[in-house]
Amino acid sequence: MFQSNLTGNGRVSDDLPKSIRRIILEQAHRANVGHIGSALSIADIIAVLYGEILNLPSRRDPDRDRFILSKGHAALALYAAFRILGWIDEEKINTYCCDSSLLGVHPEHALPGVDFCSGSLGMGLSIGVGSAVGGKLGNSSRRVFVLLSDAECNEGSVWEAAMFAAHHRLDNLVALIDLNGQQAFGKTKDVLDLHPLNKKWEAFGWHVREVDGHDCQALAQAMGKASAHADKPAVLICQTTFGKGVSFMEGQIPWHYLPMNEQQFAQALREIESGDGQ
Amino acid sequence: MRNAFARTIIDLAAMDPRIILLTADLGFMVLEPFAQRFPERFINAGVAEQNMVGVATGLAEAGFIPYVYSIANFSVLRPYEFIRNGPLYHRLPVRIIGVGDGFDYGSAGFTHHCLEDVGLLRMLPGMTVVVPSTPQETISALYQLKEVSGPVYFRLGKSVNALPEGTPFDSMHLTLFRPGRNALILAMGGIVVEALAAAEKLQALGFSCEVATVPSIQPPPLGQLIEALSRFSVCATVESHFVKGGLASLVSEIIAERGIKCRLIPFGVRTLDDVRSGSVAYLRKLHGLDCDSIVKRLHSSLTETRA
Structure with a gap:
């Protein structure tokens, strides 16, 4: 049933982000776990990547595009995409956070479709850089996409990788930053200010573009063109809303960790289905 | 061992186009021949070791x-x-590739003294950990472990020592340098020279010591270690490493798990109270890892055991 969300002509249907959000809410509620706001924040980015951008002839094709969810705590959005693609079935997604499941809060490499595990912030970009270098050395047509959280840019290793990627002119590499302005203890500007993030990436030698992280058309266009800048890696700074689509979660710090009660779940689901919270 | 690596990696790369050499801006006057021969497969990642390992992960995949x-x-x-x-x-x-066995960078100070690498990596299941003691063993290990599917760590000494060429690397075997009857001395890496000198002096004092190294720390040559430990009532371990986590820990685990009746006398670094810069010889002496310190402590134990 979920296949219908992919239109098959390379365009993201309106239903795809909604389906991802619905699965996020259902599974987070069933498993009684948090990180809901972070997953909702990237639902549209994931929809565009898996619905339109990533070239994945098969999950083992060596030349397939690589995607690394460096902000691994939003893995539920990834599992939702896998469910919609039919890579995991209903029974499997219902094991999310259960004993012996491969579907934990952070993505495990053992789950087919996950090229690299994540969960420890600040590692994904370096690995993506290696993948991009490998693509260049092996004359592969692959592109590499790495999705980072904004607070992840607190990690020094991100900037090691950023320097390296620009120095080696990795124009097959695209970093996506989920700029929702929030981290565990508060707003990023209060915890460890990232501003001006665009200028920081520019100064590191990247092609920088800012985009509405909830506008699928704009995201698709930006990701499609991101590699058109020869000799430079590209970063898309995606302006997003933490908890996007659920009014009482949007911009609210506690939803970094909190699970939902029955009433909150019902309301959240209603808002996602009706689109009221968007 | 470092220079043996620098030569061997060229030979390996000539045979295998998959080999890439990355450095975190170290190896000046050592790695240039590789860089000149294979410029497209030499990457100086800059002083950024986390990224270097991340890049290597992506490349390996x-x-x-x-x-x-x-x-x-x-x-x-x-x-x-x-x-x-x-x-x-x-x-x-x-x-x-980890260059610097214990106090090899002695005068560079504590930040460069490598004393816990083997312990940290030996803890990880699936990590191969190799500490050769001669250039020949280094070359042999590099060839033999080329196709291992998981990660491999090579701790390579920088100092040149006058060891005789041993047998080729074999993960299933100890490298025997000297047979003996009264005590077993197991060493890790180039510091085996101190153990050999100590064995010579102990021989003159009436005690015959068998000296061997354990080039494959993980997986260890379990069968040979059990056999050797079962033949002796005293075993000394000698390592340029904290006494916890490295060779002494490996040997004590085997003794305890197998119920072997063998007393362990570990020679390793025990304290940070005496952090000093200095030559390899000075720092080994400071931490009781030099020939004379080994002789003194081991002689006392052996005399006690004999009595």
């Missing part, structure tokens, strides 16, 4: 065999989590 090179503390301690979550977890063939 793409089908390459990356060797990452730095002074041991910088290729192991700084990017330890990248090693754990990268090549170890994904079982990728990343080769980690």
Whole structure:
């Protein structure tokens, strides 16, 4: 049933982000776990990547595009995409956070479709850089996409990788930053200010573009063109809303960790289905 | 051992186009021949070891065999989590070269004294840990472990020592340098020279010591270790490493798990109270790892045991 969300002509249907959000809410509620706001924040980015951008002839094709969810705590959005693609079935997604499941809060490499595990912030970009270098050395047509959280840019290793990627002119590499302005203890500007993030990436030698992280058309266009800048890696700074689509979660710090009660779940689901919270 | 690596990696790369050499800006006057021969497969990642290991992880997943090179503390301690979550977890063939066996960079100070690398990596299931004691063993290990599917760590001494060429590397075997009857001395890496000198002096004092190294710390040559430990009532371990986590820990685990009746006398670094810079000889003496310190302590134990 979920296949219908992919239109098959390379365009993201309106239903795809909604389906991802619905699965996020259902599974987070069933498993009684948090990180809901972070997953909702990237639902549209994931929809565009898996619905339109990533070239994945098969999950083992060596030349397939690589995607690394460096902000691994939003893995539920990834599992939702896998469910919609039919890579995991209903029974499997219902094991999310259960004993012996491969579907934990952070993505495990053992789950087919996950090229690299994540969960420890600040590692994904370096690995993506290696993948991009490998693509260049092996004359592969692959592109590499790495999705980072904004607070992840607190990690020094991100900037090691950023320097390296620009120095080696990795124009097959695209970093996506989920700029929702929030981290565990508060707003990023209060915890460890990232501003001006665009200028920081520019100064590191990247092609920088800012985009509405909830506008699928704009995201698709930006990701499609991101590699058109020869000799430079590209970063898309995606302006997003933490908890996007659920009014009482949007911009609210506690939803970094909190699970939902029955009433909150019902309301959240209603808002996602009706689109009221968007 | 470092120079043996620098020569051998060229030969290996000539045979295998998958080999890439990455350095975190170390190896000046050592790695240039490789860089000149294979410029497209030599990457100076800059002084950024975490990223170097992350890049190696991505390269290995793409089908390459990356060797990452730095002074041991910088290729192991700084990017330890990248090693754990990268090549170890994904079982990728990343080769980690750690130069500097214990106090090899003695005058460089504590930041360069490598004393816990083996312990940290030996803890990780699936990590191969190799500490050769001669250039020949280094070359042999590099060849033999080329195709291992998971990560491999090579702790390579920088100093030149006058050891006789031993047998080729074999992960199933100890490298025997000297047979003996009264005590077993097991050493890790180039510091075996102190153990051999100590054995010579103890011989003159009436005690015959067998001296061997354990080049494959993980997986260890379990059968041979059990056999050797079962023949002696006293075993000394000698290592340029903290006494916890390295060779002494490996041997004590085997003694305890197998119920072997053998007393362990560990020679290793025990304290940070005396952090000093200095030559390898000075620092070994300071920490009781030189020939005379080994003789004194072991002679006392052996005399006690004999009485």
